Amino acid sequence: MVMGVNTNVMALNAQRQLGSTQSEMQTAMERLSSGLRINSAADDAAGLAITxxxxxxxxxxxxxxxxxxxxxxxxxxxxxxxxxxxxxxxxxxxxxxxxxxxxxxxxxxxxxxxxxxxxxxxxxxxxxxxxxxxxKLFDGNFGxxxxxxxxxxxxxxxxxxxxxxxxxIGTSRQSITQTGITTANLGSATNGTDPQDEVVTFSVTTAEGSNSFSVTVDQGDSSLDNFVDSINSQGNDLGVYAENDNGSLVLSAENEVTALTVSADANDDGVIGASPGLALDGADTYLSAVGSIDISTEGGSQSAIxxxxxxxxxxxxxxxxxxxxxxxxxxxxxxxxxxxENVSAARSQIQDADFAQETSNLSRSQILQQAGTAMLSQANASQQNVLSLLG
CATH class of the missing domain: 1.20.1330.10 (f41 fragment of flagellin, N-terminal domain)
Known part of the structure; x- marks a missing residue:
């Protein structure tokens, strides 16, 4: 090995090693102070994206x-x-x-x-x-x-x-047969007279107001189903629905409907069209709501219940x-x-610092730093030996 003064190889080596040790010590201190193994993308690019x-x-x-x-x-x-x-x-x-x-x-x-x-x-x-x-929870706009x-x-x-x-809130479905409208023998004249066309009028009341529609019962129509279809074709848009339940006309209404009045231009004996065989005495309101009950009469009290x-x-x-x-x-x-909890545990395995390992790394780096500093000092002092060659 050449003994020179311009290039001190031992000092350069000691300096390089000391720089590497300081970098390792800095990383250990950063991880210990933050608690994280990954503090930048340089630490673990893939791990950073995953975490x-x-x-x-x-x-x-x-x-x-x-x-x-x-x-x-x-x-x-x-x-x-x-x-x-x-x-x-x-x-x-x-x-x-x-x-x-x-x-x-x-x-x-x-x-x-x-x-x-x-x-x-x-x-x-x-x-x-x-x-x-x-x-607002119950004003009708919550949906x-x-x-x-x-x-x-x-x-x-x-x-x-x-x-x-x-x-x-209140009644929204009730069979007509329970309120005075009954089904008779379909296809025959229940009063022994010739069938006549009759008009049944449905008056629908909602919070927004009242509407009505009428259904004509043809004298030759022997089908309750046809009568139901006629009601639905006009009533569905107003929230009124009809069905044939084993020969009984059953009306249903959406919650917005608070009252439904059914009236008919009936024959003298109360038969609405002999063929469908529907009997109605006057008019009957059978759909109601709690807001419209009136218990000031005995009948109103029974209905209110x-x-x-x-x-x-x-x-x-x-x-x-x-x-x-x-x-x-x-x-x-x-x-x-x-x-x-489980995802947090998985993230911790990737992201969090292992304090036992990082503490060990820090101690190692500190020892190496002290040794490197001492060796750098020795390397710098070794060039003083050149002076002895000069007498």
Missing amino acids: NRQTSQINGLNQAVRNANDGISLAQTAEGAMQESTNILQRMRELSIQSANGTNSASDRQALQEEVTELQAELTRISDTTSFGAT TRAFQVGANANETVSLGLDSISASD NVIDDALGQVDAKRAELGAFQNRLDYTIANLNNIS
């Missing part, structure tokens, strides 16, 4: 848990309002049964009706004002809404809420749906937490 995707999933899962909890809170708020509505309906039913008793005078029933009127107003107030935050309960797009569950106003029973059934059905929705979200939350 970023996992972070997105974890953040989405955690937010989905919060969303689901909000959904449970909304359902609980809705059910609480329905519980109060149920209590009101139970009280109204009690008053209706009391009014139906023959011991009551007209003034007694009127006094009972006054309380019913106030309860009807409170039902509507609850429906109009119940809200979750700024969202069906999606709750984002997943980390990715379109991972949703849905819940629908309708109005529980006094004008929107049926309407309220139907309203209770509607409210109970929706409460059952809300209960099932809450239970579903409980399981959803449990599953989301489980996924988040």
